[in-house]
Amino acid sequence: MRSFIDEFAIGAFLLPAELEMLQSGIISKHVAKGQVLLKKGELYGKTYFVKQGCLRSYSVDEKGKEHIFMFAPEGWIISANESLLPNTPAELYIDAIEASEIEVFDREFMARFEESPTVPRPVFAKLVKRMAVLQRRIIMLMSATALERYQDFLATYPEMAQRVPQKMIASYLGITPEALSKIRRGLAKGHH
């Protein structure tokens, strides 16, 4: 159960005083399963680092349907403020899908982080990796069938399939639970 500072080896890039200041902006806390951390429309959304458990971010469309944008198991960072941009309707909710231990980076922390002239390489590298995941997801959504996307999900996140309910997997894949059920039946029978 490593902390954000450990996970990204951020200490190595800072003077002890700076490190101290950063750490003072990080609050550790426990959240219960189902607890909502961030509601759509809240300003200055916080950022969360998951030490234990699993969070998710999702949007809700006009019909009330949830669309899961990402799962954040141990070691992941999750936030909604990536959407603070021109033409930005799609804001996100964040909640805990398991009882979790998290670190919360508040507004001051983010401001301080954003003011520093350079960004530690490991943080940047993490972002590049995340981008690759998003890129891949877009290409899959554009060119692959629901079956192919499901198989890709299973291969990419083998542990998640055991940890989250099917309806959430369906929501992540962009299909209905009924359609996922049909696909799983197909796989269980011959059609692999």
Added chain:
Amino acid sequence: MRSFIDEFAIGAFLLPAELEMLQSGIISKHVAKGQVLLKKGELYGKTYFVKQGCLRSYSVDEKGKEHIFMFAPEGWIISANESLLPNTPAELYIDAIEASEIEVFDREFMARFEESPTVPRPVFAKLVKRMAVLQRRIIMLMSATALERYQDFLATYPEMAQRVPQKMIASYLGITPEALSKIRRGLAKGHH
């Protein structure tokens, strides 16, 4: 027609000697319309900064169909090496859809860039913005109809609609040119 170094104010973060070294790794060149810069499967894909014109990156599926991942008009950076990662089947092609003036960052440049312990804030900020665009695109692909995605595209990239052929817009939206044609007809008639 600003260069990469200017656009990101990178000079401000470096010593003159470092700046000199960086600049020596950047090659400016002109590419003709239709010229392919990077083929799927090529190792150590280069990164391109567009000074003038427009590039695009795209994948090609088993049926030979192209899926445009992004357009890169003036001021954009485009590369395929975001996919140099675990489980990475979907590599991209890059070509010029207009005659363009570009800067090419070669392998050595990227290596040098990747070795530095910190990343200039403006580069990081650009990446965060790009992430927001990708996030938005994923949510749209999951929850919006083709008509809604087309309208969103027009709002987000008003100039692109005039610059690229329809079939490329269709490819970017994840639909066929026929379907886009139908949508446009609908918009031209009453159904706004």
Added chain:
DNA sequence: AACGCAACTTAACCTGGATTAAGAAATATA
């Protein structure tokens, strides 16, 4: 144990967008 509810499945039917094929309009090449 019995209830209540949410998660999952099944099945019938519907629809948005794909496919196929053909023609019209625009662009390039001679």
Added chain:
DNA sequence: TATATTTCTTAATCCAGGTTAAGTTGCGTT
């Protein structure tokens, strides 16, 4: 200017996945 080639449109048909509705199955509560 004529001709070839690519782009765009129209229309007919098809199908993956959505919608609706009715079961099951599983599980937490009292």
